[in-house]
Amino acid sequence: MASRVQACTACHGKEGRATPTGYFPRIAGKPAGYLVNQLINFRDGRRSYPQMTYLIEHLTDAYLQEMADHFAALDLPYAPPPAPQAPPAVLERGRVLVERGDASRDLPACVSCHGAAMMGVQPFIPGLLGLPRDYLNSQLGAWVTGQRRAQAPDCMAAIARKLSPQDVSALSAWLAAQPVAVGSKPAAALPAPLPIQCGGVMAVPVASASPAAPR
Ligand code: HEC
Ligand code: HEC
Numbered sequence: 661m662a663s664r665v666q667a668c669t670a671c672h673g674k675e676g677r678a679t680p681t682g683y684f685p686r687i688a689g690k691p692a693g694y695l696v697n698q699l700i701n702f703r704d705g706r707r708s709y710p711q712m713t714y715l716i717e718h719l720t721d722a723y724l725q726e727m728a729d730h731f732a733a734l735d736l737p738y739a740p741p742p743a744p745q746a747p748p749a750v751l752e753r754g755r756v757l758v759e760r761g762d763a764s765r766d767l768p769a770c771v772s773c774h775g776a777a778m779m780g781v782q783p784f785i786p787g788l789l790g791l792p793r794d795y796l797n798s799q800l801g802a803w804v805t806g807q808r809r810a811q812a813p814d815c816m817a818a819i820a821r822k823l824s825p826q827d828v829s830a831l832s833a834w835l836a837a838q839p840v841a842v843g844s845k846p847a848a849a850l851p852a853p854l855p856i857q858c859g860g861v862m863a864v865p866v867a868s869a870s871p872a873a874p875r
Pocket of ligand 2: 685694698707758770771772774787796800811816831854855857858861
């Protein structure tokens with residue numbers, strides 16, 4: 661597999677460890693279920709990046725799962741984050757949104773799904789640290805425009821639509837400036853059920869969902 665994913669490292673960095681300055685997201689060490697969901701999303705048109713999609717458009721789910729497992733198993737240190745790119749008051753607004761959300765707008769805290777350490781949760785939820793600011797801004801924007809979609813119900817689309825451009829900019833600036841401690845990993849499980857339902861994460865219990873609810 662290491663040689664078969666050579667083509668991927670041109671953009672995702674050697675061994676899937678992208679730099680903090682560029683746009684390309686790191687893929688090493690992310691939860692395998694999240695990675696395979698994304699590869700399927702690109703292949704099936706829910707996400708778009710033609711220069712990458714052409715490499716995977718004919719691959720089967722099983723093969724994409726092998727690729728995802730390969731990158732998920734890589735355990736590589738993170739580069740230090742770039743210096744914060746916003747004034748302290750903006751960074752503080754970003755931190756509060758991530759850690760507490762905004763109950764007045766029914767906006768759940770990002771940490772309630774992405775994990776208290778923001779490193780993601782096995783097997784389907786990605787971390788929010790170690791990603792470039794431009795990438796974070798663009799993903800949240802893409803969910804609003806529909807250019808990025810997840811399996812339904814698309815909780816991130818609902819969340820992104822509640823965020824103002826100022827919120828997004830504050831969140832992204834704060835997240836991109838957080839260091840990732842050596843040895844940080846996705847959490848093994850959520851401490852509490854998800855605050856709202858997310859497709860692609862159906863194995864994870866959801867607060868208030870009836871167990872037999874049809875989908
Ligand atoms: C031409 C550059 C390029 C190549 C080659 C490439 N990628 Fe990507 N990849 C990207 C970019 C850019 C994104 C983010 C696209 C977006 O949604 O804006 C991405 C996103 C991803 C994601 C989702 C990451 C996340 O955090 O959501 C995965 C997984 C991924 N790539 C895996 C691969 C694999 C596996 C290969 C090799 C088969 C590969 N990529 C080859 C540029 C590339
Ligand atoms: C209800 C649970 C939930 C909440 C709350 C939530 N997220 Fe997410 N988030 C997810 C799931 C699930 C995914 C994976 C979606 C997919 O499979 O494409 C995700 C993916 C993401 C991604 C894509 C990461 C990548 O590598 O491409 C970003 C960025 C993100 N969320 C940011 C946020 C921010 C910022 C907040 C707080 C404002 C937030 N999320 C709150 C569940 C949640």
